[in-house]
Amino acid sequence: MEQYSSKVMEHFAHPHNVGEIENADGVGTVGNPVCGDVMRLYIKVDKNIITDAKFKTFGCGAAIATSSMVTDLVKGKSVDEALKISNAAVAEALGGLPRVKMHCSVLAEEALKSALDDYYKKQGKPSPVKMPAETGHEHEME
Amino acid sequence: MLTVRKVYLDHAATTPAHPKVVEAMMPYFTGKFGNPSNLHDMGREAKNAVEEARAKTSALINAKPEEIFFTSSGAESNNFALKGLAQANNQKGKHIIVSQIEHFSILHPAKTLEKAGFTVTYVPTDRTGLVDPGDIARAITKDTVMVSIMHANNEIGTIEPIEEIAKITKEKGVLFHTDAVASVGWIPVDVKALGVDALSLSGHQFYGPKGAAALFVRKGVRIKPLIEGGIQEDGRRAGTENVPALVGLGKAAELAAAEVSHRMSYTAQLRDRLQKGLTERIEHVVINGHPTRRLPNNLNLSMWYVEGESMLLFLNMEGVYVSSGSACTSRTLKASHVLTCIGTDAAVANGTLLMTLGTGSTAEDMDYVIEKLPPIVQRLREMSPLYEDMLKKK
Ligand code: FES
Numbered sequence: 001m002e003q004y005s006s007k008v009m010e011h012f013a014h015p016h017n018v019g020e021i022e023n024a025d026g027v028g029t030v031g032n033p034v035c036g037d038v039m040r041l042y043i044k045v046d047k048n049i050i051t052d053a054k055f056k057t058f059g060c061g062a063a064i065a066t067s068s069m070v071t072d073l074v075k076g077k078s079v080d081e082a083l084k085i086s087n088a089a090v091a092e093a094l095g096g097l098p099r100v101k102m103h104c105s106v107l108a109e110e111a112l113k114s115a116l117d118d119y120y121k122k123q124g125k126p127s128p129v130k131m132p133a134e135t136g137h138e139h140e141m142e
Numbered sequence: 143m144l145t146v147r148k149v150y151l152d153h154a155a156t157t158p159a160h161p162k163v164v165e166a167m168m169p170y171f172t173g174k175f176g177n178p179s180n181l182h183d184m185g186r187e188a189k190n191a192v193e194e195a196r197a198k199t200s201a202l203i204n205a206k207p208e209e210i211f212f213t214s215s216g217a218e219s220n221n222f223a224l225k226g227l228a229q230a231n232n233q234k235g236k237h238i239i240v241s242q243i244e245h246f247s248i249l250h251p252a253k254t255l256e257k258a259g260f261t262v263t264y265v266p267t268d269r270t271g272l273v274d275p276g277d278i279a280r281a282i283t284k285d286t287v288m289v290s291i292m293h294a295n296n297e298i299g300t301i302e303p304i305e306e307i308a309k310i311t312k313e314k315g316v317l318f319h320t321d322a323v324a325s326v327g328w329i330p331v332d333v334k335a336l337g338v339d340a341l342s343l344s345g346h347q348f349y350g351p352k353g354a355a356a357l358f359v360r361k362g363v364r365i366k367p368l369i370e371g372g373i374q375e376d377g378r379r380a381g382t383e384n385v386p387a388l389v390g391l392g393k394a395a396e397l398a399a400a401e402v403s404h405r406m407s408y409t410a411q412l413r414d415r416l417q418k419g420l421t422e423r424i425e426h427v428v429i430n431g432h433p434t435r436r437l438p439n440n441l442n443l444s445m446w447y448v449e450g451e452s453m454l455l456f457l458n459m460e461g462v463y464v465s466s467g468s469a470c471t472s473r474t475l476k477a478s479h480v481l482t483c484i485g486t487d488a489a490v491a492n493g494t495l496l497m498t499l500g501t502g503s504t505a506e507d508m509d510y511v512i513e514k515l516p517p518i519v520q521r522l523r524e525m526s527p528l529y530e531d532m533l534k535k536k
Contacts (some may be wrong), residue, residue, distance in 0.1 A: 012455065018525050029527060035469040036477070036488050037449060040527040056527040058492075060451040060470035064525065100475070
């Protein structure tokens with residue numbers, strides 16, 4: 001297998017924002033259809049700005065590192081800006097991921113979208129969230 | 143500078159070559175570099191070395207030297223056995239029986255044979271990984287050419303009832319191959335006592351060099367070569383012999399024959415110490431494989447709510463080298479087919495670590511892992527949504 005970048009290892013060994021948020025404004029739990037791993041993301045929103053984000057992840061090194069990175073990236077962003085964060089952006093911020101591990105960053109994007117979706121629903125607003133396309137098939141070619 | 147302890151617990155992946163093995167090999171790279179096919183003295187010297195290695199390898203498994211065919215790897219031996227025996231005996235029929243927990247170097251050739259017109263029965267195992275000889279007996283038809291069941295499983299260490307299966311195959315006149323790559327050198331392996339017609343073994347699994355392996359084929363059994371175009375290995379495998387590696391394999395076989403009972407008792411007591419220490423300190427853990435019919439150096443455990451690759455990476459940072467049965471560590475992103483076959487839940491299969499000990503393992507190494515792993519598991523569980531859900535349900 002390809003090696004992880006030093007940035008991935010840094011976030012894996014010392015992940016940021018691990019935990020839960022009591023009374024979170026949005027919570028999203030998603031499962032990885034490829035390998036069976038699970039990611040849960042919590043957000044706190046104040047005046048349309050994400051003031052806090054935390055995660056819990058059952059998954060590989062890349063899954064933990066992308067969880068850590070995506071929570072870093074959303075903090076301080078507006079809900080609209082957060083919606084634009086893609087899995088590729090998360091992977092890039094980590095200095096890239098091994099090809100076979102790109103699906104773990106998709107899980108991070110989905111977890112974020114799912115938490116945002118939950119936020120809109122809790123606000124009683126229509127949710128503009130579109131879940132990213134299933135990319136799992138790419139890996140079944142092995 | 144701090145010296146970090148290095149604890150290698152991945153002997154099922156490969157072992158280091160024994161210093162005596164390396165020493166025996168060295169002359170054959172330079173001074174004694176002849177080609178065994180040549181008639182001159184240089185050739186004869188190399189030929190003698192290969193034949194001595196063959197004698198030592200055959201002695202380890204109680205075979206005759208002429209029943210040993212050298213190959214380059216356990217995977218080649220398995221391919222050779224499955225394809226070679228099936229094709230050389232296809233006038234008898236076109237049905238093969240293997241177990242679901244065989245190594246991929248058996249399962250993939252089986253698939254290839256299916257495409258070539260053979261039918262294959264994949265027998266299951268029980269939850270400990272044991273094949274039921276009754277299943278084999280029931281699966282055999284008039285059309286069955288061969289059965290291939292591994293001696294010991296390379297992941298969960300379960301030792302299969304080979305003697306009992308051999309009684310059945312003998313009675314029904316069906317060829318029987320066993321993949322003994324995981325067991326040779328670690329437990330006694332005797333082809334006569336087992337009653338098999340063919341058996342695969344690999345040198346680097348028991349302190350020999352990589353690139354040297356063998357297939358035992360009982361005298362009188364027909365096999366079609368995989369590699370053609372040369373007279374080497376009695377015409378069964380073309381290609382100039384890897385003389386230094388074969389000399390190394392012979393030496394490793396000689397050492398294994400002398401040391402096997404020590405290896406068994408030594409690794410088993412350390413393994414038991416490791417198993418006890420870890421299961422006492424870690425909650426929600428399952429030991430995979432058969433409780434007693436298991437390779438002495440094998441410990442395969444699944445921890446609920448944590449993923450294997452994460453554990454493996456953290457252990458690596460502590461200088462502890464293990465394998466994992468997790469989907470995330472496999473290139474296909476599927477949990478180990480062995481764990482799936484024995485009925486391990488997909489989520490817990492992802493939390494599997496495989497630790498395989500060697501003769502260089504020490505009690506201090508075990509205590510080091512017993513100290514290092516539990517906090518890693520705890521830390522990852524605190525990060526795990528599955529653990530959180532379990533605690534909330536309580
Ligand atoms: S989460 Fe399973 S491979 Fe990354």
